Amino acid sequence: MPLESLSWSDQEEQIARQVFELAYRRELSATLAYVRQVAATIDSPDALWQLHDFLSAKRHEMDGKYDARSSMLIFVFADLIKNGWISLEELQGLDKEKLTRIAALTRI
Amino acid sequence: MPLESLSWSDQEEQIARQVFELAYRRELSATLAYVRQVAATIDSPDALWQLHDFLSAKRHEMDGKYDARSSMLIFVFADLIKNGWISLEELQGLDKEKLTRIAALTRI
Numbered sequence: 001m002p003l004e005s006l007s008w009s010d011q012e013e014q015i016a017r018q019v020f021e022l023a024y025r026r027e028l029s030a031t032l033a034y035v036r037q038v039a040a041t042i043d044s045p046d047a048l049w050q051l052h053d054f055l056s057a058k059r060h061e062m063d064g065k066y067d068a069r070s071s072m073l074i075f076v077f078a079d080l081i082k083n084g085w086i087s088l089e090e091l092q093g094l095d096k097e098k099l100t101r102i103a104a105l106t107r108i
Numbered sequence: 109m110p111l112e113s114l115s116w117s118d119q120e121e122q123i124a125r126q127v128f129e130l131a132y133r134r135e136l137s138a139t140l141a142y143v144r145q146v147a148a149t150i151d152s153p154d155a156l157w158q159l160h161d162f163l164s165a166k167r168h169e170m171d172g173k174y175d176a177r178s179s180m181l182i183f184v185f186a187d188l189i190k191n192g193w194i195s196l197e198e199l200q201g202l203d204k205e206k207l208t209r210i211a212a213l214t215r216i
Contacts, residue, residue, distance in 0.1 A: 024153075028156065031156065032147075032150060032151070032156060035147045035150075035156070035159070036147045036148055039143045039147035039148075042143075043140070045136055048136065048139065048143070048163075049167055051143070051163070052164065052167055055159070055160040055163065056160065056164070059157055059160055
């Protein structure tokens with residue numbers, strides 16, 4: 001079954017939204033901690049503009065990654081697991097096929 | 109005499125370069141202090157991306173403003189005085205015509 005055709009029950013959509021928001025808050029929190037740490041120590045133009053480059057890249061990445069369209073969720077969750085923002089266990093409640101596909105995507 | 113025709117003695121070029129670097133360091137230092145202050149308190153995505161927007165604008169502004177071509181220095185110094193980064197007194201040693209032109213530009 002193509003991913004676009006996977007149907008999401010109301011309960012699954014609720015789980016997905018919660019985990020999605022959890023991952024976003026975690027990644028944002030880690031980003032904030034990093035920015036605070038860097039900001040406290042930078043003392044040169046290069047370091048300041050490197051922080052700017054980092055924020056440009058992170059914003060672009062997060063804008064692209066946190067795509068809540070249902071057809072994208074399988075990929076988004078696999079990516080979030082690979083990058084350590086969530087665990088597969090936190091997605092319990094999704095049906096077995098989705099979990100299997102997500103787990104498979106984390107291995108490639 | 110058009111500004112492009114103003115000649116700069118070696119001594120004047122040295123004064124200009126020193127004041128120019130002083131202004132850059134002051135503006136950078138103020139920017140760093142602001143970034144540290146903001147970074148220590150942001151707790152939302154909006155605030156983080158506002159910091160990014162601020163850095164984008166500041167970088168663009170500073171890249172444009174700190175233009176060390178001799179033909180631009182009169183304008184650059186007038187702008188730096190208007191924005192409080194240097195004083196006219198710190199440019200003492202430039203010839204009277206340049207100081208008069210810079211002072212005039214700070215009033216428009």
